[in-house]
Amino acid sequence: MKQLEFVKPKEKNTFEKIANHEQVVFCNDPATGLQAIIAIHDTTLGPALGGTRMYPYKSVDDALEDVLRLSEGMTYKCAASGLDFGGGKAVIIGDPEKDKSPALFRSFGQFVDSLNGRFYTGTDMGTTTDDFVEAFKETNFINGIPEVYGGSGDSSISTACGVIHALEATNEYLFNNNDLGNRTYAIQGLGKVGYKVAEQLLEAGAKLYITDLNQDVMTQLNTKAKDTNGEVEQVDSEAIYSTDADIFIPCAMGAIINDQTIGQLKVKAIVGSANNQLQSPAHAKMLQEKGILYAPDYIVNAGGLIQVADELYGPNTKRVLVKTKAIYRSLLDIYVQAELDAITTVEAANRKVRSVLEEQRNRNNFYSRKRRPKWNIRE
Numbered sequence: 001m002k003q004l005e006f007v008k009p010k011e012k013n014t015f016e017k018i019a020n021h022e023q024v025v026f027c028n029d030p031a032t033g034l035q036a037i038i039a040i041h042d043t044t045l046g047p048a049l050g051g052t053r054m055y056p057y058k059s060v061d062d063a064l065e066d067v068l069r070l071s072e073g074m075t076y077k078c079a080a081s082g083l084d085f086g087g088g089k090a091v092i093i094g095d096p097e098k099d100k101s102p103a104l105f106r107s108f109g110q111f112v113d114s115l116n117g118r119f120y121t122g123t124d125m126g127t128t129t130d131d132f133v134e135a136f137k138e139t140n141f142i143n144g145i146p147e148v149y150g151g152s153g154d155s156s157i158s159t160a161c162g163v164i165h166a167l168e169a170t171n172e173y174l175f176n177n178n179d180l181g182n183r184t185y186a187i188q189g190l191g192k193v194g195y196k197v198a199e200q201l202l203e204a205g206a207k208l209y210i211t212d213l214n215q216d217v218m219t220q221l222n223t224k225a226k227d228t229n230g231e232v233e234q235v236d237s238e239a240i241y242s243t244d245a246d247i248f249i250p251c252a253m254g255a256i257i258n259d260q261t262i263g264q265l266k267v268k269a270i271v272g273s274a275n276n277q278l279q280s281p282a283h284a285k286m287l288q289e290k291g292i293l294y295a296p297d298y299i300v301n302a303g304g305l306i307q308v309a310d311e312l313y314g315p316n317t318k319r320v321l322v323k324t325k326a327i328y329r330s331l332l333d334i335y336v337q338a339e340l341d342a343i344t345t346v347e348a349a350n351r352k353v354r355s356v357l358e359e360q361r362n363r364n365n366f367y368s369r370k371r372r373p374k375w376n377i378r379e
C-alpha cells in the first residue's frame with residue numbers, strides 16, 4: 001500500500017501574516033524595556049484609531065497575531081459607527097502588574113508620535129488613563145485622557161448609553177414599541193457598563209434578572225431597585241442563560257454565545273456590550289435558525305469609541321450624545337436588511353462596513369491624497 005506522505009503546512013512568513021494590513025511597526029527600547037507592536041489595518045476612512053493593550057504574551061508571534069486581529073476589528077467598528085477613522089491597535093508585551101513605568105509609556109508615546117498622526121491611541125485591557133498621561137507628554141495622538149487634561153472622561157457612560165439605544169431599537173423591531181419598561185432583561189455582568197444599563201432599565205420600570213461574580217454590586221443594585229418601579233431577581237452565573245427574559249444583555253466576557261449556551265437560551269434577542277460575544281461566526285447562523293435576534297456587538301458597544309473619536313475635536317458631551325443616538329437607526333437598518341436579504345445580522349453589519357469602505361475608496365481615488373483632511377486633528 002502506498003505510504004501517505006505527511007505534508008507539513010507551509011509556515012507563513014511575517015509579510016504573509018500582515019498582508020491585510022497597511023503598516024505594522026515593531027517598537028523596541030532596551031532603556032525602558034518597551035517592546036510593542038503597532039498595527040495599522042486600514043486608513044481609508046481616516047487615521048487609525050484603537051487602544052493599546054498590555055499583556056504578558058508568551059511570544060512575539062502571539063502578540064502579533066493579537067494586534068493584527070484587534071486592529072482589523074477596529075476598522076469594522078469605526079466604519080459601522082460612521083467615524084472618519086480607520087482601524088489600528090497596539091500591544092505592549094509585558095505584565096501590567098510588574099513591568100510598567102512612566103518612562104516606558106513616554107517611550108511608547110514617542111513611537112506613536114513618530115507615525116505623525118497615522119495612529120491615535122489610548123487605554124485598553126492592561127493599560128490605564130494614568131499610563132496615557134505619560135504618553136501624552138510625548139505626543140498629541142492620544143485620546144481617552146482624563147478631563148483635567150482636556151479629555152472627555154469616563155467612556156463607559158457613552159458605551160452604556162449606546163446599549164440603551166440598541167435595546168430601544170430592538171424593542172421597536174420586535175414589539176413595534178421602543179419602550180424599555182414593561183419588558184424583562186437578563187444582565188450578565190454589572191461592571192462599568194452593565195451597572196449603568198441596569199440602573200436605566202430599572203428607572204424605566206423593567207424587570208431584571210442579574211448575575212455578577214461580585215455579590216456587592218448585586219446587593220447595591222437590589223437596594224437601588226427599591227427606589228424605582230423596576231424589579232430585580234438575582235440568579236447564579238449558569239442560570240442567566242435560561243431565564244425567560246425578553247432580552248439577554250451580556251456585559252462581561254466574550255465567547256459566551258456558544259454550542260452549550262445557545263441550547264439554553266429562551267430570550268427573543270441578545271443585545272450587550274461584551275466584545276466578541278460569539279465564540280465563532282457559525283454561532284450567528286445558529287441563533288438565526290433558533291429565531292433569536294442578535295445585535296452585532298461592535299454596533300451595540302460603539303458608544304465609548306464614538307466618544308473618544310469625538311474628543312479629538314474638543315470635549316463636548318452633547319455632541320457625543322447625539323452621535324451615540326445613531327446606534328438606534330444603524331441597528332434597526334441592520335435588522336431590516338438581514339430580514340430582507342435572509343442573512344444573519346452579523347453578515348448584514350459586515351456588508352454595511354464593506355460598502356462604507358468602498359464608497360470612501362472611490363472618493364479617495366477621485367480627490368488627490370493631498371486634499372484629504374489633515375491628520376493632526378488637534379493642531
Ligand code: NAD
Nearest residue numbers: 156159189190191192193212213251252273274275301304
Ligand atoms: P468591567 O470589568 O467593569 O465589568 C465586568 C463585570 O462582569 C464585573 O463586574 C465582573 O465581576 C463581571 N463578570 C466577570 N465574569 C463574569 C461571569 N462569568 N458572570 C457574571 N459576571 C461576570 O467591564 P466593563 O467596562 O463594564 O465592560 C464590560 C464588557 O463590555 C467587556 O466585554 C468590555 O470589553 C466591553 N466593552 C466595554 C466598553 C467600555 O466603555 N467600558 C466599551 C466597549 C466594550
